[in-house]
Amino acid sequence: xxxxxxxxxxxxxxxxxxxxxxxxxxxxxxxxxxxxxxxxxxxxxxxxxxxxxxxxxxxxxxxxxxxxxxxxxxxxxxxxxxxxxxxxxxxxxxxxxxxxxxxxxxxxxxxxxxxxxxxxxxxxxxxxxxxxxxxxxxxxxxxxxxxxxxxxxxxxxxxxxxxxxxxxxxxxxxxxxxxxxxxxxxxxxxxxxxxxxxxxxxxxxxxxxxxxxxxxxxxxxxxxxxxxxxxxxxxxxxxxxxxxxxxxxxxxxxxxxxxxxxxxxxxxxxxxxxxxxxx
Amino acid sequence: xxxxxxxxxxxxxxxxxxxxxxxxxxxxxxxxxxxxxxxxxxxxxxxxxxxxxxxxxxxxxxxxxxxxxxxxxxxxxxxxxxxxxx
Numbered sequence: 001x002x003x004x005x006x007x008x009x010x011x012x013x014x015x016x017x018x019x020x021x022x023x024x025x026x027x028x029x030x031x032x033x034x035x036x037x038x039x040x041x042x043x044x045x046x047x048x049x050x051x052x053x054x055x056x057x058x059x060x061x062x063x064x065x066x067x068x069x070x071x072x073x074x075x076x077x078x079x080x081x082x083x084x085x086x087x088x089x090x091x092x093x094x095x096x097x098x099x100x101x102x103x104x105x106x107x108x109x110x111x112x113x114x115x116x117x118x119x120x121x122x123x124x125x126x127x128x129x130x131x132x133x134x135x136x137x138x139x140x141x142x143x144x145x146x147x148x149x150x151x152x153x154x155x156x157x158x159x160x161x162x163x164x165x166x167x168x169x170x171x172x173x174x175x176x177x178x179x180x181x182x183x184x185x186x187x188x189x190x191x192x193x194x195x196x197x198x199x200x201x202x203x204x205x206x207x208x209x210x211x212x213x214x215x216x217x218x219x220x221x222x223x224x225x226x227x228x229x230x231x232x233x234x235x236x237x238x239x240x241x242x243x244x245x246x247x248x249x250x251x252x253x254x255x256x257x258x259x260x261x262x263x264x265x266x267x268x269x270x271x272x273x274x275x276x277x278x279x
Numbered sequence: 280x281x282x283x284x285x286x287x288x289x290x291x292x293x294x295x296x297x298x299x300x301x302x303x304x305x306x307x308x309x310x311x312x313x314x315x316x317x318x319x320x321x322x323x324x325x326x327x328x329x330x331x332x333x334x335x336x337x338x339x340x341x342x343x344x345x346x347x348x349x350x351x352x353x354x355x356x357x358x359x360x361x362x363x364x365x
Contacts, residue, residue, distance in 0.1 A: 014351040015294040043288045043358040050350040050357075 001136050001177055002027040002085060002113060004206040005218040010035035012044040017051050023212045027059035032074050033089050041070055052082045061085035078108045087113045093127035100132035117141035118148040122163050129174040138171040140164055142181030168203035180207040196221040224268045232265035280364050282338025288358035296347040298359040303339040312344035325349055329356045
C-alpha cells in the first residue's frame with residue numbers, strides 16, 4: 001500500500017534522494033523508468049541499491065521499467081527487503097502475472113501497484129486487478145495516457161476524465177487503493193488543491209506527487225478532518241453499544257445511522273490511520 | 280579485475296560525484312573533493328575499500344566530488360568500474 005500521498009524521486013539523482021530523507025510523504029517511489037535516461041539505467045540501479053538501506057523502515061516503492069530488457073534487473077532490488085511496493089508502468093495483465101511469478105520465486109514481501117497509462121491498460125483494468133493477489137492499487141498516469149490518446153494535456157483535465165473515473169471505480173470494486181495522476185505544475189498551488197479535491201470527490205484514496213512541496217497539500221485534502229474523525233468514532237462507539245447491536249438502524253444526535261453510514265465511518269478511521277477494531 | 284577502457288559514471292551536480300576510470304598499469308586514485316579538508320582521510324579510506332571490494336587491481340580512478348554522501352560515492356565508483364571492465 002502506498003497511502004495517501006506518494007512522492008516520485010528520480011533514482012538517478014543523489015540530490016533528490018538526499019532531499020527525500022526528510023519528506024513526510026506516506027510513501028516514496030524511486031523511479032527507474034521515465035526519470036532515468038536509457039544510458040543511465042545501470043548506474044541508477046546501483047545508486048538505488050546503495051541508497052535503499054538508508055530508508056529502512058520507510059514505506060518505499062520502486063517504479064521499474066516497462067521494457068522487458070530492464071524490469072527483470074530492476075526487480076533484483078527487492079531482494080534487499082527494504083522496498084515493499086513495485087510500481088508497474090504501462091501496466092498490462094500479462095506483465096503483472098510475470099512480475100508476480102518472479103516475486104513469488106524470490107519469496108518477496110512486495111505489493112504490486114499498477115500504473116494505468118494507456119487506452120489498452122484501461123480496457124483490461126479488471127484483468128489487471130485479477131492478475132495477482134499482490135495487486136493492491138491502481139495508479140493513474142495522466143501524461144502518458146493523454147499521449148497515448150493523442151490529445152493535449154490540459155490543466156482542467158477533461159481529456160483524462162473518463163480514465164480517472166473508471167480507475168477510481170474499478171479500484172473500489174476490487175477493494176484496492178487508488179492514487180490519482182500527479183499535478184504537473186508545481187508552482188500552481190491552487191490548481192493542485194482543486195485537482196486533489198476533485199480526485200477525492202470522484203473516489204480516489206490518494207494522489208501521486210512529483211515534488212516535495214505538494215505533499216502537505218495533498219495530505220490535507222485526503223486526510224479526514226478532526227471533526228470527521230470524532231464523528232466517525234462516535235458512530236462506531238454507538239454502533240457497538242448493546243442496545244444498538246443487531247438493529248438495522250439507530251438514532252445518534254438526531255441523525256439516522258444505518259449500515260452505509262457505519263461503513264463510511266470505518267473508512268474515515270482507516271484513512272486517518274487510526275488503529276481500531278472495526279465491526 | 281582491470282580497467283580496459285575509459286568510462287564515466289555520475290555527474291558534477293551538487294551531492295553527486297563524477298567518477299572517470301582509465302586503463303593503467305597500476306591502481307591509481309585521484310580525488311578532488313569539496314570536502315577534502317574535513318573528510319579527505321575518510322574519503323580515501325572509503326574509495327580504497329570500495330575498489331578492494333570490487334577487486335580492482337589496475338586502473339586509474341579519478342573522482343570529482345561535489346559533496347556526495349558515502350552511498351553515492353560507492354555507487355558511482357561501482358558503476359564506473361563495472362562499465363570500465365566490460
